[in-house]
Amino acid sequence: MLVLSAPATAAQKIVAKVNDTALTEADLQDALNEIMPAGRFHKGFSSEKRMSYRPQALERMIEKELFYQEAVKRKLAIDEALIEKEREKTIKRLGGKENYTAALKRAGFSDEQYQSNLRRKQLVEEIIDVEVKDKARASDKDVKSYYEKNKKRYMRPEARKITQILIKVAPTATVEERKLKKDRAQKVIDEIKTGKDMSVIAWDYSDGPYRVKGGNLGLVHKGRLDPDLEKEVFQLEPNQLSNIIETRYGYHVVRVEEIKASEQLGLEDVSKKIKKELTEKKEKRLREALVEKLRSQAQIEIY
Numbered sequence: 580m581l582v583l584s585a586p587a588t589a590a591q592k593i594v595a596k597v598n599d600t601a602l603t604e605a606d607l608q609d610a611l612n613e614i615m616p617a618g619r620f621h622k623g624f625s626s627e628k629r630m631s632y633r634p635q636a637l638e639r640m641i642e643k644e645l646f647y648q649e650a651v652k653r654k655l656a657i658d659e660a661l662i663e664k665e666r667e668k669t670i671k672r673l674g675g676k677e678n679y680t681a682a683l684k685r686a687g688f689s690d691e692q693y694q695s696n697l698r699r700k701q702l703v704e705e706i707i708d709v710e711v712k713d714k715a716r717a718s719d720k721d722v723k724s725y726y727e728k729n730k731k732r733y734m735r736p737e738a739r740k741i742t743q744i745l746i747k748v749a750p751t752a753t754v755e756e757r758k759l760k761k762d763r764a765q766k767v768i769d770e771i772k773t774g775k776d777m778s779v780i781a782w783d784y785s786d787g788p789y790r791v792k793g794g795n796l797g798l799v800h801k802g803r804l805d806p807d808l809e810k811e812v813f814q815l816e817p818n819q820l821s822n823i824i825e826t827r828y829g830y831h832v833v834r835v836e837e838i839k840a841s842e843q844l845g846l847e848d849v850s851k852k853i854k855k856e857l858t859e860k861k862e863k864r865l866r867e868a869l870v871e872k873l874r875s876q877a878q879i880e881i882y
Contacts, residue, residue, distance in 0.1 A: 596880040597644040610636040643703050645873040650702035662697045711865045717857035726846050733844040738798040740837040742777050745787035748829035764823045764830035
């Protein structure tokens with residue numbers, strides 16, 4: 580999408596040449612706007628930070644010029660219907676033809692120049708489609724082969740459904756305060772052992788965020804809990820109540836309600852993910868190879 584708010588007085592200083600085509604500071608600033616994160620509009624985004632993106636923007640600008648020149652060389656066709664559709668979309672987004680014309684004028688563009696930029700953009704996208712995207716699509720055969728060779732990557736890990744009661748202890752608590760909290764945790768265990776509903780006890784005693792759910796944390800995988808808590812939880816058997824577990828948060832009392840063993844995910848479960856991964860990797864390789872090839876055939880000067 581073309582940014583129509585750029586100042587009309589953008590510097591015309593030549594910063595690079597690709598074959599006989601001069602690329603200006605204004606072109607480079609457009610490339611900078613494309614690659615910089617959305618946070619560039621915040622006050623905290625300094626001019627120094629913006630400058631740090633300049634080398635990357637310069638490379639992107641040169642790449643696009645190489646792609647454009649290659650598309651012209653190959654006489655790739657321009658779909659004028661798509662150009663008009665994109666133009667109409669911009670007019671609608673800006674609130675009508677009058678606003679569109681005014682925005683172009685502020686940016687130092689004519690309608691013809693804007694359409695020319697759209698054609699240029701389309702040709703760049705076409706060469707990328709022909710040389711990268713169309714060749715990078717992973718086939719079902721590729722996906723299946725990769726899955727068979729990497730099955731271990733596609734395992735659903737063991738998960739445990741647990742109920743937890745947390746008695747929080749402040750980091751600054753005294754020895755006596757910690758003892759009182761630990762006694763409270765022991766009282767929780769004693770009440771559970773009498774047969775009282777643990778969810779009710781959680782409501783009465785727990786300081787944790789899942790108190791309102793009766794202490795039910797649902798299914799948790801390894802890596803989701805505090806390491807000290809996880810170590811104990813993943814040693815418990817189904818329906819087994821833990822002893823008091825101490826972590827940096829305080830004292831925990833946990834019961835494992837259910838254990839779901841790890842299982843192999845089927846090809847149908849992961850095929851879309853694998854296809855996306857394989858396609859993206861191949862796209863990256865093909866794009867880099869195309870840029871390298873075009874660079875080797877071009878005369879590039881950077882000022």
